Amino acid sequence: MACEAEPVPRDSLPFTPVYEGVETRLLDGDLVSFLVSMRGARDPEDVERYAECAAAQYAIIRGYGFARHLRTTVAEEAGLWRGDAVYTISAALPAGLKTIDAEVTALACAESGIPMV
Structure with missing residues (x-):
């Protein structure tokens, strides 16, 4: 019988982030894509958080107060994490579950020391 390793709590994993930049693309009106790159992420959640920031x-710079998360894809290769997140921005609180x-x-x-646009 093989023993399964206990999952390591996320907060106990080493976290030495190096934020390598954000590329912003206006897709249509209030629809915006954020391409982020970083090293030292613990998991996709760190990349998603960078994109959320x-x-x-971006919403503040454009004079809006809210954003709604539509999707994020994350990939890692040789220690470089990349995320592609899409949000809508709006002046009023948008409908949906993933609003900020x-x-x-x-x-x-x-x-938290996470850089922004």
């Missing part, structure tokens, strides 16, 4: 700052308040999110990102 970029979306929050841009100012609150941007503040949390700044406190």
Whole structure:
């Protein structure tokens, strides 16, 4: 009988992020893609968070208060993590489950040391 390894808690994994940049692409009106790259991520969640921070700052720069997450794809190759996230931005709280308040999110990102657009 083989023993299965206990999962390691995420917070105990080494985390030394190197944020390598954000490329923003306006897809259509309020639809925006954020291409992010980083090294040192623990898992896709770190990449998704980086993209969320970029979306929050972008919304603020454009004079909007909210964003709604539509999708994020994440891939890792040789230690380089890349994410492609798509958000809608809006002045009012959009319908949906994955909405963010841009100012609150941007503040949390700044406190966590995650760079933004």
